Amino acid sequence: MLAKINFISAGSVSFNYALNGDELTVEEGSTAIPEFAFRQNNLFLTVVLPTTLETIGRFAFDETSLTEVSLPDSLITIEQGAFRQSDLTELVVPDSVVSIGASAFDNTDLVAVRLPESLTSIGDYAFYNTPLTQVIIPESVQTLGRGAFAATNIESVVVPASFAGNLPTNAFNPGTEITLSAEAPAEEVREEPTAEAPAEEVREEPTAEAPAEEVREEPTAEAPAEEVREEPTAEAPAEEVREEPTIEPSASKSPGSPSNAASSSNTASSSSSAPSVRSALESLGAVNQVVDSIQRVVDKVIQVGDSVKLSSSDAEIIVPEKFSDLISIDHSLANKIALNAPSFVKNLDVEMQVPGLQLDAKKMAKSDIVFASGLNAELVSEVRKMKKVSISMFKGDDVVRFVDGAIMKSSVSTGQGDDQVILGQDVTVGKNSKFRLGEGSDQVDIQGEVKKMKIDLGDDRNADVVSLEAEDLISKKLKISNFNRDDRLIVDGDVFGYSDLRDNDFDRIKIGFAASSGIGKVIDSLGISELSDIL
Incomplete structure (x- = not known):
């Protein structure tokens, strides 16, 4: 059966889907699943999404019976509450996804999830209250929201080295063992540019006076002495050697550095936690009533609610x-x-x-x-x-x-x-x-x-x-x-x-x-x- 649904939310959006038994198939060419599209709809257990899909809107599959979904490689954004309170048990997030919104998989049955290296942000309470026992946080993640993996079975986790100095402890259960990734250890990054010994050794070699004296003492002829002096006392090479370590501190200001990591992480944390998801949801009460009323009309049309x-x-x-x-x-x-x-x-x-x-x-x-x-x-x-x-x-x-x-x-x-x-x-x-x-x-x-x-x-x-x-x-x-x-x-x-x-x-x-x-x-x-x- 092919059905067409018209949704009214931030403009007029329409798309087609086919329902065949327990399987829902969204029409090819669709780039977005509108917010609240299938909320509280329990007519399907699996969903087939188009290869053109880029966005799954807010609460699109919230409180559904969805147990299985294959996310396409075109997907970029999973918005707030997209799969909240569904029955998903396993999930592979494709390498195209950049952000996972707040409460996107809150209160699902996920026991396993694979996150891609393309991912940069995980919202507040994104995987809250799920039976997850482990998760690998990709090095690409810059923002990890509050309670993102709280109320799970995760006891230990490795987070990107960029979180050095600002561990996201509030993203996990209290007492969770959090360690930094060894891929780019913060301590080693600090030691390499600031280590003075290599710089001193480089400067000492050309300026060491003893070798210069020995060279002058051996020949009595002034001309050869002058030639020998010119080689070690040539200032240009010495300057070049000294300039190399002075460039290193700028490398410590790179995105992987402790100072910038802390500041960028703090900025990201504050932006992701204000306002909180819970308060945000409460403040949307009036809007949700309007959307729910629209949803009830849609349900009446496509599901025969009598x-x-x-x-x-x-x-x-x-x-x-x-x-x-x-x-x-x-x-x-x-x-x-x-x-x-x-x-x-x-x-x-x-x-x-x-x-x-x-x-x-x-x-x-x-x-x-x-x-x-x-x-x-x-x-x-x-x-x-x-x-x-x-x-x-x-x-x-x-x-x-x-x-x-x-x-x-x-x-x-x-x-x-x-x-x-x-x-x-x-x-x-x-x-x-x-x-x-x-x-x-x-x-x-x-x-x-x-x-x-x-x-x-x-x-x-x-x-x-x-x-x-x-x-x-x-x-x-x-x-x-x-x-x-x-x-x-x-x-x-x-x-x-x-x-x-x-x-x-x-x-x-x-x-x-x-x-x-x-x-x-x-x-x-x-x-x-x-x-x-x-x-």
């Missing part, structure tokens, strides 16, 4: 009309229905009215799934990628079983029954997903990988259990809050209670304890775990 209700006696499912043809419902399974979406879907509103619901989709985003009250229901998810999905339970003993896939920025809330949440071996939980346990005795069974996850055990006094097959499954952090006296944590088969956890520290598990009541404080002071221990 919602439809898919008829089913077992569940109420409301989806945007643009996704209705992508979803099929299977009623052939006993006591359950299956919702299948082989592609990408979002903005689903599902209310389960049957004991079982099976989800199978390539990607699901910004959707709500609600268990009807009073059912003992089971939800089985085989969604390969789940982002910003909310699952809510109410009365009943319910089960949520994640078979595989990645869970990102999503939430699961249990209800008033004894509920169970199971994360299979092929599941990865990250991007601050939150599980909130309700009033019953609930259980969370973790068999897959945890990157960042929060579990709130609730303020009830029912016994909840969090079971972790192995501590090594946690690559970053698991935070458990509201842990009370009846709750249990099982790690590698070992059971830990309230008092055990107060005396044991885990490297990647952080426990927050529930506030103690009056009697609880007395028990704490006695160093016991249960009141029955003293009876």
Whole structure:
């Protein structure tokens, strides 16, 4: 399908693109992707850009489902927020790119990035809050913005020698080991031109009097003596030799010199950090409202934004009309229905009215799934990628079983029954997903990988259990809050209670304890775990 979009932003801009399944192709001949062009558009996973492209505008692919893009060799500028909050995991920046704007890849899934030698500036928060573990800063980079690589997994980095005397410490996490490149060490550059010994030796040779005296003493004939004196006392060569080292200090004023590097770096730093990205974004609030309103009109035209209700006696499912043809419902399974979406879907509103619901989709985003009250229901998810999905339970003993896939920025809330949440071996939980346990005795069974996850055990006094097959499954952090006296944590088969956890520290598990009541404080002071221990 070929679609043409007219955008109004700093003039009238138009370009064509083709959408074929999950792939978006921008028409050849286009030199710029306008700002906000595909913002919050989740109809595609990959993008093919034209070989004529020079600029990717502000927030062009912000908050999209984009997972893969090949940047052309013609590209020069990646502007502010261009790929912010997209799902990119790897990126090769071509050798033509000169600048990467503020927050360009902020909050993406980038685990690897290659930066070119053509790059001169990296904006504030450009790669903020990404899972990067390492990066090579090219020697060509002159400006490195605040927080550019903060909130990443980078522990050590080598920066260009031109940053000597002005290390960009605020560009990385506090405590990051920063060293200068050995390509043009600042110390060696200072020593070479300022070393006086070579200059002294050069001047001493022609002016040394002893050799001159020896030469005059040997011949008695005056004429030969005069000839000999003329050679060493010729002033021109001596002057030329002295002039060579006097030229060197000007070399120390080159762009690689400490003095100029510091001043140029300071100038660049001040220009890149004023105003800050955060304040700049806040100040653009009114403008963004106008742009958003334009974007909504565009979305309405090209995406058909109306919602439809898919008829089913077992569940109420409301989806945007643009996704209705992508979803099929299977009623052939006993006591359950299956919702299948082989592609990408979002903005689903599902209310389960049957004991079982099976989800199978390539990607699901910004959707709500609600268990009807009073059912003992089971939800089985085989969604390969789940982002910003909310699952809510109410009365009943319910089960949520994640078979595989990645869970990102999503939430699961249990209800008033004894509920169970199971994360299979092929599941990865990250991007601050939150599980909130309700009033019953609930259980969370973790068999897959945890990157960042929060579990709130609730303020009830029912016994909840969090079971972790192995501590090594946690690559970053698991935070458990509201842990009370009846709750249990099982790690590698070992059971830990309230008092055990107060005396044991885990490297990647952080426990927050529930506030103690009056009697609880007395028990704490006695160093016991249960009141029955003293009876």
